[in-house]
Amino acid sequence: MSANSPTAVVVLAAGEGTRMKSALPKVLHEICGRSLVGHVLAASGELDPGQIVAVVGHKHEEVEAHLATFAPDVRTALQPTQNGTGHAVRMGLEELAGGTGSPVSGTVIVVCGDTPLLTGATLRALNDTHAADGNAVTVLTAEVPDATGYGRIVRDGVSGAVTAIVEHKDASESQRAIREINSGVFAFDGQLLTDALGKVRTDNSQGEEYLTDVLGILREAGHRVGASVAADHREIAGINNRVQLAEARRTLNDRLLTAAMLAGVTVVDPATTWVDATVSFEQDAVVHPGTQLQGATHIGEGAEVGPNTRLKDTSVGAGARVDNTVADGAEVGEQASVGPFAYLRPGTRLGTKAKAGTYVEMKNASIGEGTKVPHLSYVGDATIGEYSNIGAASVFVNYDGEAKHHTTVGSHCKTGSDNMFVAPVTVGDGAYTAAGSVITKDVPPGSLAVARGQQRNIDGWVARKRPGSAAAKAAEAASRKPDSEA
Structure with a gap:
């Protein structure tokens, strides 16, 4: 762990992924030789964090077994019921604190387990921006051609500061026109995150604890909320169905081949x-x-x-x-x-x-x-x-x-x-x-x-056993030829 490394990375891998229509947990679907969560863990490992904890839930036994093989140093935290991203992060922080309830100091990076195109370089940029700007929270954002389904980044019209993240289903028509989206990846001050999660409410359309509400809580408390914009919006794409899985596989394969050719x-x-x-x-x-x-x-x-x-x-x-x-x-x-x-x-x-x-x-x-x-x-x-x-x-x-x-x-x-x-x-x-x-x-x-039987030729066998056959006629014709023509 280097001086600028985060204290911990929390990987959210508890969801069922119903749109995959699969008996396999979503985060265990593979592209380019790794599971979705395996790619996320590889990128997270490039930060050299003090600890990595994966929050598991749906079919957690299968996910835990996979992690034990692929990344045995990664700790797991169980989210028994999927009550939202805020609740999932709380479960992760409790595991990091060892059940003591103490806040986690230093920087905590939160990533989604279904974003296989995310790179270590982008995570490092997020971590560096968070440290350099002295933010309480820094959100990784991207400008996308179609923001449908994503949480929108709402900024102050004057300063450009991030004021809120509004989920698509809760957004107004004007907010849905925003193309800058939340990636679901954040850098937090660990102590402030622990405190703010205790204040997250569930009065939203899903009755869940939204991690994105932490940004508003921290901003209202006077803390800095910043953003780091990903250079390539495809990095933050989450996988929700088999079509998106194939698209991500194609994108990652092209990336790997380009690196090889260069x-x-x-x-x-x-x-x-x-x-x-x-x-x-x-x-x-x-x-x-x-x-x-x-x-x-x-x-x-x-x-x-x-x-x-x-x-x-x-x-x-x-x-x-x-x-x-x-x-x-x-x-x-x-x-x-x-x-x-x-x-x-x-x-x-x-x-x-x-x-x-x-x-x-x-x-x-x-x-x-x-x-x-x-x-x-x-x-x-x-x-x-x-x-x-x-x-x-x-x-x-x-x-x-x-x-x-x-x-x-x-x-x-x-x-x-x-x-x-x-x-x-x-x-x-x-x-x-x-x-x-x-x-x-x-x-x-x-x-x-030499381990074979001796050859034995039985003269006239075809004429006797296959009379009138094409083979017999050919043999008879051959026998009439002079020796010089045979």
Whole structure:
């Protein structure tokens, strides 16, 4: 916590969000790899506050479980009945005070849990304005094209000071014409906030405690009420339905891609490229159309991914190429090649210059430097050394119906097409296996393993068993040809 950091941030996350028409609490809906409240907490954390408390209510057990995983240091306060934003903040302050009833000193920032586009930079500007102007409360505002549904900022006509915030349903016709709106985000003097909340009344259309009434209470008491205007009104947009959820996802995705491109990443078609907030890139990475990058995915310098690729929690090394691929929890080494149409499952590790080719699936497999699995193969629970080649249509048979078993193939091995490696089995360094073999025993280094039946030709079988067929006629015609024409 730095000298100018707020004492606490209170995140309002108790609402049901009925317009989402969902069994999932509104604040747990996700965009770009995080829940709505997760984005708010990430922005709040950039302030380095002393404490963060999330006020929960509707399906609070689910929200608390999510917070315990995403942000275990965040405290929670229960608002058992949703009696308004003022009541919610009171619950948060009581949690911060540890049930002592003592006021919280210093600056308290209040944010809404459904504003995923809010940035740490805007919160810092609010906090700095609040401190520099010596305000009792500073409200984050924005000018919006359509203010319907938002609380309006009412200012003094002479000084421009904020005199009140009027909810849309309580506003007069002239007030509804105002386009500057309340974001629901505030910086308060903690002690003054605690005192003012005790004076908030419920004589409004909803019979609720409005946090916005605190501004009028403090102003009437002679305290300064100020405002900090957000540079981009989209930052303060709350999410109330699935349409707004999709709009926010598009806006945030564009923001993330713009930052990546300005940092030296080529995004060929931003309109069809989707990334999570937790994805990272290095310079000169290239992302082709139809690509989704999720979770903790990292794209190395000069690597190319896509088109039509989905990577989750996957690292792609410098200079690697990943084409038409799905990967989850995989590591792709430098200058490695994956796809097209490959599937890398968790635990897959491709070494430098390794290859997982067309229609190859891998799971919990370690592939050494320069090793190639070019096509039509499944490699599961396996370790393959360096500069080996796995023939087409090979299967690592790892499951006996009860347990998974491991296969080891050494370095500089050449295995034939249509091989099956029945685990547990080891193929030694430099060994070969013949095409069509089912390898059930260990193969010593430098050996050739042949595990297939001998070929037997039965002359005249077609003529006897399929007389008159096209095959029989073709065979008869071929038998009449001179040897030089056959």
